[in-house]
Amino acid sequence: MAEPPPSRPVVFTRAGVWRGARGALPLYLGMLPFGLVVGVISAGKGLSLAETLLMSAIVYAGAAQLLALELWAEPVPILAVVFAALVVNIRLAPMGAALGFWLDRLCGWRLWGTLATLVDHSFAMSIAEQRGGGRDAGYLLGMGVSLWLAWQAATLAGHVLNGMVRLPPGHALFFGGTAAFVGLLVPIWRGARQDLLPWALAGLAALAAQGLGLPQPLPLLAGALSGAALAAWNETRGRAGTAPSPGTTPGLNPGPQTDAARRPGP
Secondary structure, eight states: OOOOOOSSOOBOOHHHHHHHHHHTGGGHHHHHHHHHHHHHHHHHTTOOHHHHHHHHHHTOOHHHHHHHHHTOOSSOOHHHHHHHHHHHHTTHHHHHHHTHHHHTTOOHHHHHHHHHTOOHHHHHHHHHHHHTTOOBTHHHHHHHHHHHHHHHHHHHHHHHHBTTBOOOTTOGGGGHHHHHHHHHHHHHOOOHHHHHHHHHHHHHHHHHHHHTTOOTTHHHHHHHHHHHHHHHHHHHHHHHTSOOOTTOOTTSOOOOOOHHHHSOOO
């Protein structure tokens, strides 16, 4: 969960959007190989270029897309594919809760656009931004849109290049997505006291589920939910020990919140 930012009002500015878009550029290095793989597999499964781009534009979740493609067959097991994607993407629920300090102050296209383009990369960078005192929610939307555009380009390139490039199993390119996710842990690490136990539990739960032979994506789900539950419990226990002042909301720093602050203009 995110730590309470300073009591300054949350804003949404064009400058914040552009700063988020620029901040996403280094993340392309990890996302592009992942997108190429999705594009190549989509072509191999018989999806047209239009179908591949439509899936990437709407679903916009690499792990869910790869899992759906693994289950793809004739006839397509629609219920199994939908359920698998839901299980993988359920991790976005605690992400949204952690970003609530920003999201609760947004409405309309700002809110829905931000939620539609939220992924692990933008979540991790925005949590780090919040903990550093950031108050411009446009940063999250700018980063999300920038990564969304890069994802479309990567899956398009993978589909077009299918047949031209033959990568052997275990090629280093297939590790690009995993390496990107591991690198995202660096800016959100707060030290062993706060993060070691939840992160360790998440890893152990995933490994245990894998060792029991549970099918994908159940190990991922077990790790994500167990780690998030322990982290949330730690946050709740820590805040319960600090009684809020009269007229304040637990978990947020005191400070006046006007309608203008809660619903910032362009």
